[in-house]
Amino acid sequence: MRKAYLVLVYVFLYTPIAVLMVLSFNKAGLPTAWTGFSTEWYGRLLESPKIIAAARNSLIVAMASTFIATAIGTLLALGVERRKASSGLDALLFMPMIIPDIVLAIALLSFFTLVKFSLGLHSIILAHVVFNIAFVCAVVRARLKSFDWSLTEASRDLGATAFATFRHVTFPLIWPAVVAAALLAFTLSIDEFIIAYFTAGAGQGSTTLPMQIYAMIRFGVTPEINAMATIILLMSFILVLLAQRFNRGSMPGT
Amino acid sequence: MLPGLLWLGILMVVPCAIILVTAFYERGTYGGVDWSVFTFANFARAGEWLYLSIFLDSARIAGLAAFFALLIGYPAAYAISKAAPERQTALLFLAMLPFWTNYLIRTYAWIVLLNPSGLANNFLQWLGLIHSPLPILYNEFAVILGLVYNYVPFVILAIYSALQRLDPSYAEASRDLGATAATTFWRITLPLTAPGVAAGAVFVFVLSIGNFVTPDLLGGGKLQMVGNLIYDQFLTARDWPFGSALSVILIAIMLLLLFAQAVAANRARGEGKSHA
Amino acid sequence: MKTMKWMSAALAAGATMLLAASLAQAADKLVISNWDGYMPKDLPEKFKAETGIELEVAVHATNEEIMGKVVASKGEGYDVLFVSSPFAEALSKLGIAAKLDHGKIPNIANLYPEAAQLTHDPGNSFSIPYAWGTTGLCYRSDVVKAAPTSWNDLLKPADDIKGKTTMLSTDRWLMAAGELALGMSVNEIDPAKLEQVKALLIEAKKTLLAYDDTTFYSKLVSGEASLVQAWDGWCNYGIAEKPEIKYVIPKEGSDLWVDTMVLVEGSKNKDAAYKFLDYILKADTGKWVVENIMYKTPNKAGMEAIDKSMLEKYPNMAIAPADLLKYEQLRDLGDGMKVFSKVVTEITSAK
Numbered sequence: 001m002r003k004a005y006l007v008l009v010y011v012f013l014y015t016p017i018a019v020l021m022v023l024s025f026n027k028a029g030l031p032t033a034w035t036g037f038s039t040e041w042y043g044r045l046l047e048s049p050k051i052i053a054a055a056r057n058s059l060i061v062a063m064a065s066t067f068i069a070t071a072i073g074t075l076l077a078l079g080v081e082r083r084k085a086s087s088g089l090d091a092l093l094f095m096p097m098i099i100p101d102i103v104l105a106i107a108l109l110s111f112f113t114l115v116k117f118s119l120g121l122h123s124i125i126l127a128h129v130v131f132n133i134a135f136v137c138a139v140v141r142a143r144l145k146s147f148d149w150s151l152t153e154a155s156r157d158l159g160a161t162a163f164a165t166f167r168h169v170t171f172p173l174i175w176p177a178v179v180a181a182a183l184l185a186f187t188l189s190i191d192e193f194i195i196a197y198f199t200a201g202a203g204q205g206s207t208t209l210p211m212q213i214y215a216m217i218r219f220g221v222t223p224e225i226n227a228m229a230t231i232i233l234l235m236s237f238i239l240v241l242l243a244q245r246f247n248r249g250s251m252p253g254t
Numbered sequence: 255m256l257p258g259l260l261w262l263g264i265l266m267v268v269p270c271a272i273i274l275v276t277a278f279y280e281r282g283t284y285g286g287v288d289w290s291v292f293t294f295a296n297f298a299r300a301g302e303w304l305y306l307s308i309f310l311d312s313a314r315i316a317g318l319a320a321f322f323a324l325l326i327g328y329p330a331a332y333a334i335s336k337a338a339p340e341r342q343t344a345l346l347f348l349a350m351l352p353f354w355t356n357y358l359i360r361t362y363a364w365i366v367l368l369n370p371s372g373l374a375n376n377f378l379q380w381l382g383l384i385h386s387p388l389p390i391l392y393n394e395f396a397v398i399l400g401l402v403y404n405y406v407p408f409v410i411l412a413i414y415s416a417l418q419r420l421d422p423s424y425a426e427a428s429r430d431l432g433a434t435a436a437t438t439f440w441r442i443t444l445p446l447t448a449p450g451v452a453a454g455a456v457f458v459f460v461l462s463i464g465n466f467v468t469p470d471l472l473g474g475g476k477l478q479m480v481g482n483l484i485y486d487q488f489l490t491a492r493d494w495p496f497g498s499a500l501s502v503i504l505i506a507i508m509l510l511l512l513f514a515q516a517v518a519a520n521r522a523r524g525e526g527k528s529h530a
Numbered sequence: 531m532k533t534m535k536w537m538s539a540a541l542a543a544g545a546t547m548l549l550a551a552s553l554a555q556a557a558d559k560l561v562i563s564n565w566d567g568y569m570p571k572d573l574p575e576k577f578k579a580e581t582g583i584e585l586e587v588a589v590h591a592t593n594e595e596i597m598g599k600v601v602a603s604k605g606e607g608y609d610v611l612f613v614s615s616p617f618a619e620a621l622s623k624l625g626i627a628a629k630l631d632h633g634k635i636p637n638i639a640n641l642y643p644e645a646a647q648l649t650h651d652p653g654n655s656f657s658i659p660y661a662w663g664t665t666g667l668c669y670r671s672d673v674v675k676a677a678p679t680s681w682n683d684l685l686k687p688a689d690d691i692k693g694k695t696t697m698l699s700t701d702r703w704l705m706a707a708g709e710l711a712l713g714m715s716v717n718e719i720d721p722a723k724l725e726q727v728k729a730l731l732i733e734a735k736k737t738l739l740a741y742d743d744t745t746f747y748s749k750l751v752s753g754e755a756s757l758v759q760a761w762d763g764w765c766n767y768g769i770a771e772k773p774e775i776k777y778v779i780p781k782e783g784s785d786l787w788v789d790t791m792v793l794v795e796g797s798k799n800k801d802a803a804y805k806f807l808d809y810i811l812k813a814d815t816g817k818w819v820v821e822n823i824m825y826k827t828p829n830k831a832g833m834e835a836i837d838k839s840m841l842e843k844y845p846n847m848a849i850a851p852a853d854l855l856k857y858e859q860l861r862d863l864g865d866g867m868k869v870f871s872k873v874v875t876e877i878t879s880a881k
Contacts, residue, residue: 079255202607474740
């Protein structure tokens, strides 16, 4: 029963993906009408250095901002949950999620311009960390709400330093939530367009994939773009399979 | 805790303060800000019924999206948390995988699926359930569907991480004491996972209300949500002051909701503990 | 512990990536921003071969985006921008578009004389036109019962095309359809007049399939739509797929849209930028524009060099520049933008 439901949900999640994969083999360039099978778009894709460069940039930005935001966000969550509830702090941590991204985008660009901060991939990373911290923090805090702080107290009573307590007691217990948070942050970053567009440097060197795709949709989504999405999907899928085999026994739930 | 606060302080509070303060000034003739006139006119304008109705409508749609996302996501998260331990991470990743493709591309794929001569209509007609295409595109239904689709995985993540460390002995005890599965769920499991549920609901609501791509594409541009409105003010009308005023009001409303959520979560936790 | 090592490794990796990303900054280059596919793909190589200057092409999807970015950053990092005429006008008024020294752009002689009479910038003092055209009705001649002749055929459609129409979603063109139908200026800012346009367009919304700026021509090809508001060049994309598609300028008129290039005032590579502008104005770039993106160009030398069969296949290309100038251009609305924007919000949020 549970399995059947899960399968249904995955069908729901993957149906549009199946559609776009099929469309990547569409002969004509139209996004909606099927005109025959062709792999020419995949060939065109490999000849397009812009798209590949953009994909690489997106990965760099997503990985960097995820690492940084997960680390900072987790520590932030721990710090916040240990003290008494403070609505001011809650509001501050909530803000990056609720500020409309166009506002954050223009605000950051104006700010960077004001302080004459150089723009490039690094400015995008800094910007992405801002909202990712909030999401990471929220996920980890949700886990910490049912955390048994007496364990850490006991650890301290037994003479462990704060750092050791964190390493050996706290962290192993919240590890699944941290992984979930990192996954969330990565997903948010890799697909984010508006903030990336505004905080990017002026040239091609800091173009991310969403930016490239948005610019390419003048004619709707061509099979070439679908081909790229399919490739990304397949690569991610393979990565997941590999990670699964490699990490058997050390992942959450085990 | 300090690095986090510093980061947010410098890279969020300060820049946003600069932009949000423009709400008190006038739009420059060609865009930008005219700093010579201090005024509350933008806030007055933001309170007009035209804009309030857009806020309310967006809240309704975002609320529905959050509701359905929870409905679909909670059981999925539950199923994942009960799956074979070594499979759980993979299942989670699989749930997130579609969302590493591009938002636009996925949305266009839905357009292909939902349009009158698209797969969904063809399938339903082939099944004999309907005889002419359903209007399931370029309207509110499509927008909510699109929002739910894009944010269900976030709900799954949030709830999974709450479920994952739930002590199964609570549920066992409940069953031993004679409670049905349903009662166990409603009185024990759900309250104890309330923070995860709240986090998930908030994610979907917040991400939906500021969304402008989905109403634009799946709604055929015929639906205005707060996200489109603010985007339009900043970019199309180049009216930063008014856009800022709208944002300030949106943020204020959301903060109020945050407090409501925190209160509800605390109360649920209190209830769960006293019954366990 | 293993996970701790993971975390510190992760943080270190993140920091290194941050560093690497920032160090991978581009050196001295000419940076332009354009719509994707709007310029020959090999132009950067050819340009470098001829002038030795490295060209970096950034892309923007809409005018509004690049405007937002440039207004917030004063054009930092960009040297040349491709924007439509009302935006070029705004950039000039905001001091971001530089005054052009025609002496440095000899190829400007390639333009039609009419191209120097554009109302947004007579004499091309701060912008150089790159492509121009009209906005009208694009339709399936094999599907519609009667060929459309008026904007009202779109706004008050016949029964056979109800629910199969689209309008452009960009605010200026959305309103222009209504303004032209009512005989008003496309730059109207009188609130009373705008109310009339609003009423007309809210009624029209009831039979509208969607507002669409990008896939309207493919909707025509697939049959989802039968009559759409379209830019002439885009209608040509539909015609290329399905010859039954036709373009017509309604009897009430059209607007003359012009895509232009501006030189950013804060650019540090102005001489290189001038060389670029001059290069673009060569005849073969103009020819490329017509033959590849099916737009008309104000580049006389380019238009005269094209394959004449294009004019038969795409009749809207044959319109004479003098006729184009009969149509009103979209201008920046200045302070009238607030009222205009409110009316547009009322239309798009109407149920």
